[in-house]
Amino acid sequence: QQQVKQSPQSLIVQKGGISIINCAYENTAFDYFPWYQQFPGKGPALLIAIRPDVSEKKEGRFTISFNKSAKQFSLHIMDSQPGDSATYFCAAKRGGHTDKLIFGTGTRLQVFP
Amino acid sequence: NAGVTQTPKFQVLKTGQSMTLQCAQDMNHEYMSWYRQDPGMGLRLIHYSVGAGITDQGEVPNGYNVSRSTTEDFPLRLLSAAPSQTSVYFCASSTRTSGISDTQYFGPGTRLTVL
Numbered sequence: 016q017q018q019v020k021q022s023p024q025s026l027i028v029q030k031g032g033i034s035i036i037n038c039a040y041e042n043t044a045f046d047y048f049p050w051y052q053q054f055p056g057k058g059p060a061l062l063i064a065i066r067p068d069v070s071e072k073k074e075g076r077f078t079i080s081f082n083k084s085a086k087q088f089s090l091h092i093m094d095s096q097p098g099d100s101a102t103y104f105c106a107a108k109r110g111g112h113t114d115k116l117i118f119g120t121g122t123r124l125q126v127f128p
Numbered sequence: 129n130a131g132v133t134q135t136p137k138f139q140v141l142k143t144g145q146s147m148t149l150q151c152a153q154d155m156n157h158e159y160m161s162w163y164r165q166d167p168g169m170g171l172r173l174i175h176y177s178v179g180a181g182i183t184d185q186g187e188v189p190n191g192y193n194v195s196r197s198t199t200e201d202f203p204l205r206l207l208s209a210a211p212s213q214t215s216v217y218f219c220a221s222s223t224r225t226s227g228i229s230d231t232q233y234f235g236p237g238t239r240l241t242v243l
Binding site for chain 2: 021024047049051054056057059060061064104108115116117119120121
């Protein structure tokens with residue numbers, strides 16, 4: 016049972032283009048939606064996160080768009096750079112200190128010069 | 129701060145062998161977790177702990193044991209290794225907070241191969 020569905024599995028973008036990764040969730044009790052970035056040979060690291068009281072959050076070239084009614088959220092990387100090449104994971108979590116992060120299956124992004 | 133450290137970085141086991149993956153954090157975080165990462169399956173939670181002396185099962189706990197005798201350390205034990213446990217294992221820690229920061233800090237991972 017996959018509670019967070021992520022697509023696409025892989026993505027190839029040219030330098031300067033926009034990368035878009037989508038996630039859909041099922042549990043309406045989720046109230047925290049982070050994105051993690053993982054470089055080869057490294058552990059994942061938090062990139063950006065959103066709570067459902069806002070529809071968009073932007074940090075530099077990275078933006079999360081959140082659609083509560085559709086139960087979907089997406090990561091947009093503007094002006095994609097070769098250094099953005101990594102695997103990206105979306106995740107979701109219910110409120111409460113002991114609730115656990117549920118991760119999507121990951122998207123491997125390759126940005127070519 | 130070293131953050132979250134894991135040892136060893138790589139390990140090869142034969143089927144049936146046992147071993148312990150070490151994890152330590154120096155951030156005084158209450159929560160610690162173990163994940164496994166497999167191609168196409170994302171990160172799946174094995175076991176987690178909300179504090180010293182308290183552990184609980186995650187999504188894929190079978191074949192693994194954990195204990196949490198101190199805040200800093202959270203070892204993962206493979207009792208009798210099987211080829212299905214070939215994976216990359218990540219330890220993570222986070223702090224208890226009611227604010228926006230539910231950040232999980234991941235270690236560098238242990239790549240385990242079971243022959």
